[in-house]
Amino acid sequence: MRVKKLLLTLLLAFAALGSVALAEEHKATPAHETAASEEAAYESKSLWKMMTSFYDTTGLKAIIEPQDGVKNGLGQDMSKFSQSWGRVIMFAIIFFLFYLAIARGFEPLLLLPIAFGGLLANIPIANMTGEHGMLGIIYNMGISNEFFPLLIFMGVGAMTDFGPLLSRPKTALLGGAAQFGIFGSLVGAAMLSQYSGFVDFSLKQCSAISIIGGADGPTSIFIASALAPELLGAIAVAAYSYMALVPVIQPPIMKALTTVEERRIVMKTARKVHKLEKLVFPLLVIMMTALVLPDAAPLIGAFALGNFAKESGVVDRLSNEMQNSLINIVTIFLGLGVGSKLAAEQFLVAETMGIMIIGLLAFAAGTAAGVLMAKLMNKFSDEPINPLIGAAGVSAVPMAARVASKVGSEARPGNILLMHAMGPNVAGVIGSAVAAGVLLSIFK
Amino acid sequence: MQEIHIVGESIKFMILGMIVVYIFLVVLIQLMKLQAKIIAKYFPEKVIVSPPKQQPAVQSDDDAARTAAIIAAIADYKKSNHNKKV
Known part of the structure; x- marks a missing residue:
């Protein structure tokens, strides 16, 4: 209040x-x-x-x-609207983002610097988004060349424990099913662009938007800056807001697609994982990437490096650095750089509305596909699988896994699904990186 | 004409993408199972032997660190209280 x-x-x-x-x-x-x-x-x-x-x-x-012929920091003409009312509206939107980040706790670590970057980007005359402006320098330093998202991915890798996935490998399929959120919404974006008439996305733009369905902030920024940098601001804001809204978006879909009996399923305790398995796993993933999908190599490579450093156990200093100081520094820069795309002339366009709609669709489709796949696996598997853990296949680590566990314990108090849901959850990270690599390879 | 093209293309993307994601994950699952088997076969004892050896050492280190922290905190507290009185 x-x-x-x-x-x-x-x-x-x-x-x-x-x-x-x-x-x-x-x-x-x-x-x-x-x-x-x-x-x-x-x-x-x-x-x-x-x-x-x-x-x-x-x-x-x-x-x-507002004057005619005024140029923004990037040398593009600004309309009179985006010079005057556009800025006022953006200030209002940014204050709303501050409210979401501070009072409601929506992914504050990124939403706050993003919104502040947006605030700075909308200051008239200062041209902070220009080549020599603070935001412009940050943007050119690490976002236009897709570097910062990779550093974030390295830190995420160093924080991720693949134990739950290694103890039950087949749950990786759930992380794959949830990637339907990406490709389903890609078709959705194309259809919206064709039939609605109020937005006109190119195929590249559709792909960049649909990656929101991967529920993975760094991947979204990585793909957006590679395929559709003009939409980066809206895509990043949509991705992070919807990731924060996972506990609101997912449960109704999970409940609609499962029966109470299914939600009450208790899963067997997973086997203990050998330390060596965890150490070899990042190397396995890297070798697979090298052979199948070199286009995903930057994302998966950074992720595997972080994870390998953590599991090796001999470079704790490096792995701690990746998990803490480095990821924190990069988060500040990433937020400000993405915020530079919240300038009125780039954000207040019909496309932003379309991106918000498709992003929501993508999250819903990913959740639904994950749950349905888990139901299918439960039918054919010899050990019981609670369909709720399928919803954790959208990456959003560890929020989605927590949501699955919470909905599960509502149906049967004391039934803790968290560790079972972490398997599909971390597989979802790999899945969305693979999906991102496929999209990149198409447009090469 | 071109717009119809977009939806058609996107459906192709979807089919290709889902197939690649699944191939990747299915192969990865098989490799995970395989490596689990190999490791269980050739390095079975390390799991049982090494953790008990390491854990006490780590714990005592932890205790030492904790004691040091407590001593430091008490010293600090005393100092700050002393300052307040002055």
Whole structure:
């Protein structure tokens, strides 16, 4: 509530400033004209000139009096709308993102720097998104060349424990099924683009949007900056907001597709995993990638490096660095760089709405496919499989696994599915990296 | 014309993508099973022997660290209290 109030006051203050400036502007213009025509009081004239020319450099003027032919930091023309109201709307959206991150705890680690980057990107005249602006430098340093998402992936690899997957390998199939969220929504995006008429996505753009269904932030940013950098801001915001909304989006779908009896299934305790298996696993994945899908090598390579460093047990210093300081530093840069794409002229377009819709569809489709696949496996498997763990196949580690466990313990108190759900969960990370590699290879 | 093309293409992407994801994961599953078998066969004892040996050492280290931390905290607390009095 306090945050809401704060936001309201901020917005009000902004509106008040705007109206004061409008009034000032009306007074200022005639005064300036008379001063210029009299040409008498030299001192006062120059003071007026100084004041008016200072006013020309203020953001207020830029917002209140949008000019034709104004260029943004990247040298593109800005419409009058995106110079004035567009910015005001973006400020409102950004304050809403702050509210979501701070008061509601929606992926604050990324949403907060992203939103702040957006705030900076919408400052008029400063051109912070330009080549020599702070955000532009960050963007060119690690996002346009797809570097930062890889560093994040390395840290995620160093935090991931493949034990649950290794103890029950076939649950990897669930992580595969959930990738239907990506490809199903790819078709959805193409259909929306064809039949609705309010957006017009190219195939590359459709692919970049559909990767939201992988429920994996770094992968989404990686693919978006490779295939459709102009949509990066909206895609990243959609991916992270929906990942934060996993506990809201998934349970209704999971409950609709399963019976109470299925949700009550208790799974057998998994076998203990040899330390050597965990050590060999990242190498297995890397070799598979090298042979089958070299296009996924950057993502899977970084991920496997992080995991290998962790499981080797001899480079704890490196693995701790990847899991903590490095990932934190990169998170700040990644957030600010993505935020630079929240400039009004790039974000306030019909496409953003389309991306939000397709992203939601992608999450729902991924969850549904995972649950249905788990039901199928339960029918044919010799040991019981609770269909709820299929929903954890969308990556979103470890949120999706926690949700599966929570819904399971609602149906049967004391039935802890968390470790069983972690298997499909981490397989989902590999699955979405593979899916990303397929999309990249298509557009090569 | 071109738009019809887009949906058709996207369906092809979907089929290709799901097939590749599944092939990748199925092969990976087989490899995981295989390596589990191999490791269980050739390195069976290490699991049982090494953890009990390591764990006490780690724990005592932990205890030592904990004791050090407690001592440091007490010293710090005393110092800060002392400062307050002054």
